Amino acid sequence: xxxxxxxxxxxxxxxxxxxxxxxxxxxxxxxxxxxxxxxxxxxxxxxxxxxxxxxxxxxxxxxxxxxxxxxxxxxxxxxxxxxxxxxxxxxxxxxxxxxxxxxxxxxxxxxxxxxxxxxxxxxxxxxxxxxxxxxxxxxxxxxxxxxxxxxxxxxxxxxxxxxxxxxxxxxxxxxxxxxxxxxxxxxxxxxxxxxxxxxxxxxxxxxxxxxxxxxxxxxxxxxxxxxxxxxxxxxxxxxxxxxxxxxxxxxxxxxxxxxxxxxxxxxxxxxxxxx
Amino acid sequence: xxxxxxxxxxxxxxxxxxxxxxxxxxxxxxxxxxxxxxxxxxxxxxxxxxxxxxxxxxxxxxxxxxxxxxxxxxxxxxxxxxxxxxxxxxxxxxxxxxxxxxxxxxxxxxxxxxxxxxxxxxxxxxxxxxxxxxxxxxxxxxxxxxxxxxxxxxxxxxxxxxxxxxxxxxxxxxxxxxxxxxxxxxxxxxxxxxxxxxxxxxxxxxxxxxxxxxxxxxxxxxxxxxxxxxxxxxxxxxxxxxxxxxxxxxxxxxxxxxxxxxxxxxxxxxxxxxxxxxxxxxxxxxxxxxxxxxxxxxxxxxxxxxxxxxxxxxxxxxxxxxxxxxxxxxxxxxxxxxxxxxxxxxxxxxxxxxxxxxxxxxxxxxxxxxxxxxxxxxxxxxxxxxxxxxxxxxxxxxxxxxxxxxxxxxxxxxxxxxxxxxxxxxxxxxxxxxxxxxxxxxxxxxxxxxxxxxxxxxxxxxxxxxxxxxxxxxxxxxxxxxxxxxxxxxxxxxxxxxxxxxxxxxxxxxxxxxxxxxxxxxxxxxxxxxxxxxx
Numbered sequence: 117x118x119x120x121x122x123x124x125x126x127x128x129x130x131x132x133x134x135x136x137x138x139x140x141x142x143x144x145x146x147x148x149x150x151x152x153x154x155x156x157x158x159x160x161x162x163x164x165x166x167x168x169x170x171x172x173x174x175x176x177x178x179x180x181x182x183x184x185x186x187x188x189x190x191x192x193x194x195x196x197x198x199x200x201x202x203x204x205x206x207x208x209x210x211x212x213x214x215x216x217x218x219x220x221x222x223x224x225x226x227x228x229x230x231x232x233x234x235x236x237x238x239x240x241x242x243x244x245x246x247x248x249x250x251x252x253x254x255x256x257x258x259x260x261x262x263x264x265x266x267x268x269x270x271x272x273x274x275x276x277x278x279x280x281x282x283x284x285x286x287x288x289x290x291x292x293x294x295x296x297x298x299x300x301x302x303x304x305x306x307x308x309x310x311x312x313x314x315x316x317x318x319x320x321x322x323x324x325x326x327x328x329x330x331x332x333x334x335x336x337x338x339x340x341x342x343x344x345x346x347x348x349x350x351x352x353x354x355x356x357x358x359x360x361x362x363x364x365x366x367x368x369x370x371x372x373x374x375x376x377x378x379x380x381x382x383x384x385x386x387x388x389x390x391x
Numbered sequence: 392x393x394x395x396x397x398x399x400x401x402x403x404x405x406x407x408x409x410x411x412x413x414x415x416x417x418x419x420x421x422x423x424x425x426x427x428x429x430x431x432x433x434x435x436x437x438x439x440x441x442x443x444x445x446x447x448x449x450x451x452x453x454x455x456x457x458x459x460x461x462x463x464x465x466x467x468x469x470x471x472x473x474x475x476x477x478x479x480x481x482x483x484x485x486x487x488x489x490x491x492x493x494x495x496x497x498x499x500x501x502x503x504x505x506x507x508x509x510x511x512x513x514x515x516x517x518x519x520x521x522x523x524x525x526x527x528x529x530x531x532x533x534x535x536x537x538x539x540x541x542x543x544x545x546x547x548x549x550x551x552x553x554x555x556x557x558x559x560x561x562x563x564x565x566x567x568x569x570x571x572x573x574x575x576x577x578x579x580x581x582x583x584x585x586x587x588x589x590x591x592x593x594x595x596x597x598x599x600x601x602x603x604x605x606x607x608x609x610x611x612x613x614x615x616x617x618x619x620x621x622x623x624x625x626x627x628x629x630x631x632x633x634x635x636x637x638x639x640x641x642x643x644x645x646x647x648x649x650x651x652x653x654x655x656x657x658x659x660x661x662x663x664x665x666x667x668x669x670x671x672x673x674x675x676x677x678x679x680x681x682x683x684x685x686x687x688x689x690x691x692x693x694x695x696x697x698x699x700x701x702x703x704x705x706x707x708x709x710x711x712x713x714x715x716x717x718x719x720x721x722x723x724x725x726x727x728x729x730x731x732x733x734x735x736x737x738x739x740x741x742x743x744x745x746x747x748x749x750x751x752x753x754x755x756x757x758x759x760x761x762x763x764x765x766x767x768x769x770x771x772x773x774x775x776x777x778x779x780x781x782x783x784x785x786x787x788x789x790x791x792x793x794x795x796x797x798x799x800x801x802x803x804x805x806x807x808x809x810x811x812x813x814x815x816x817x818x819x820x821x822x823x824x825x826x827x828x829x830x831x832x833x834x835x836x837x838x839x840x841x842x843x844x845x846x847x848x849x850x851x852x853x854x855x856x857x858x859x860x861x862x863x864x865x866x867x868x869x870x871x872x873x874x875x876x877x878x879x880x881x882x883x884x885x886x887x888x889x890x891x892x893x894x895x896x897x898x899x900x901x902x903x904x905x906x907x908x909x910x911x912x913x914x915x916x917x918x919x920x921x922x923x924x925x926x
Binding site (some may be wrong): 160200260263267270271273316317321322324326332334336338357376 | 542
């Protein structure tokens with residue numbers, strides 16, 4: 117029994133070391149999250165990181181874009197800090213020798229870019245934004261806010277918590293992919309019935325259509341004579357042009373504040389240091 | 392230009408109706424649609440459909456399956472409107488295509504706290520162009536039935552105190568009735584009615600009377616404050632009498648009655664409330680001063696028929712305490728009662744008023760007392776069914792006993808269990824689960840089919856005009872029984888436990904039967920070969 121004692125001790129020591137490592141607190145952000153920190157972080161980022169990640173981290177040629185959706189995204193402050201401080205072995209991402217506070221400012225900027233629209237204090241007249249929504253913008257014809265409005269488009273009651281400000285602006289001003297469940301579609305049955313609306317779901321065998329009168333139609337594709345998918349969304353993407361700059365800004369400010377519940381972003385491997 | 396035309400098209404039907412469920416439709420017996428938790432206001436769960444019958448059910452096949460990722464084992468009963476099926480998981484509602492099982496939309500209610508995830512959720516309700524459900528953190532939601540957009544949400548109870556809301560909402564005459572399950576946590580139950588259009592609260596009824604109110608004399612001292620009487624289930628409704636019928640939950644603490652000597656009204660009562668006002672019209676108590684957690688929450692089934700030579704409006708219930716009851720639902724008068732299980736030792740019978748004649752000494756003790764049925768009960772929340780063609784009442788029955796003890800646990804605020812005892816389930820060879828067919832007015836056993844290998848009650852029953860009873864077993868078998876003989880005539884192994892009740896509906900000329908297992912909803916229809924290539 118006695119002779120095994122040193123081995124036991126060794127195992128105990130290893131366990132003890134592991135325990136010590138696990139107990140190390142993650143590095144904490146000492147610079148805060150204020151707008152001025154974000155601004156300072158942006159300047160540092162665009163001086164230091166753009167060669168690989170592109171301006172504002174949006175279009176990297178030699179490294180991944182830092183906005184958008186990716187598996188194994190580093191989301192937490194400590195995970196971002198770690199990767200700037202220590203680099204990623206085996207990649208072009210170096211360890212940066214800049215002062216810690218500057219690293220933290222870049223971290224704060226990256227997180228601000230990715231944060232939901234509601235986390236940013238978007239300037240504008242919210243009450244007027246609501247008027248634009250239901251009036252000149254015509255948004256309420258298709259979209260709901262707090263139980264009121266149209267149903268053919270997505271409910272926007274929680275949109276501020278769901279997407280980034282960048283994505284919100286793109287939705288209002290640029291043509292893009294049509295989201296699942298909103299593909300405009302026209303079907304004609306073999307009996308000659310014609311239904312137009314959006315496909316809530318579609319596969320090789322069936323299609324479920326919400327028509328413009330808020331009525332659902334369920335089809336087996338064998339029953340259809342034709343099925344025509346639209347290439348463009350029902351959503352106009354020219355609000356930056358048809359609205360005055362003030363109206364557009366007020367609409368943005370209002371939409372960014374639509375939050376019923378803050379959602380928690382998650383990514384696989386979050387918190388892991390990547391080494 | 393195209394968008395402008397489309398826009399004009401959309402605007403040209405400002406008043407166009409969606410799939411509107413009217414009050415008139417809600418009054419119908421289940422046919423093409425399945426509009427209520429129990430199919431119709433009378434809760435007979437008897438569909439008018441007969442495309443699937445006892446002679447062809449052998450060729451029933453699974454047409455689709457819809458898997459729900461994670462979550463609690465499903466106890467949800469779907470409702471179906473024009474082929475669109477709505478069903479719930481705790482805090483989620485799904486709309487799927489009843490023909491293909493394809494998702495149309497889903498709504499997920501995020502919880503602020505993990506603790507709020509407690510409790511089951513048993514289904515949705517539909518009215519006009521909306522679908523309603525409640526969440527484990529006690530919100531009543533009204534969603535747009537075509538899109539899942541939230542129309543309103545109302546907080547109905549304080550989750551931190553320990554409330555949750557398992558039942559499918561009930562809807563009649565524009566009123567949504569919701570219930571809560573303070574369950575076995577020493578909280579008092581209530582029912583509330585909300586305006587289906589606006590979400591405005593219309594009335595509130597407490598299941599436990601306050602001091603000075605009728606019935607308060609059945610609670611000594613302050614015992615009424617932590618008294619139970621949960622409203623676990625969705626009730627039944629008689630439109631002519633305008634009465635809502637619901638069986639109420641057990642008194643608290645469950646197993647030690649010493650601190651609440653008295654009948655403990657209105658726990659374990661069948662109550663009849665005026666739908667418009669929420670006022671109590673009558674009550675009938677199945678188990679006065681219960682000490683075995685025998686919630687009286689089993690589904691009340693309403694039948695109009697001859698009883699002892701006279702046409703009567705009956706309410707029948709197979710109670711968790713082991714007795715089958717026939718009541719007059721206009722007055723609550725007890726008409727008849729007999730045991731529907733053989734293992735029943737706590738009462739020697741019922742008085743002419745329907746009160747149990749207790750056997751002395753058969754109650755929880757410090758050392759333990761063998762009591763039959765066990766605390767799970769001879770029946771539970773699994774829905775029964777009634778078929779007017781066979782005049783048989785079908786119920787899932789459990790033969791089994793428990794060794795019951797009590798203790799002196801006291802109430803603690805914050806949603807803690809307040810049972811003051813429990814029972815060891817005596818799962819010996821006599822512990823068996825059956826589907827039993829009883830003669831409606833006498834309770835006489837006509838046939839029984841054992842759910843072989845099931846140690847728990849499993850799911851409830853569906854009756855159809857095709858002469859078939861559908862039955863979901865805890866061991867995963869989904870079974871069709873001949874309604875007249877009880878003989879199994881078809882079965883399908885779903886592969887996981889069934890804890891919900893089947894439904895049936897018609898879509899594009901085809902009758903479907905659907906059942907939720909723990910994680911999947913299955914749709915069945917008669918086999919039909921795929922059409923050959925017509926080229």
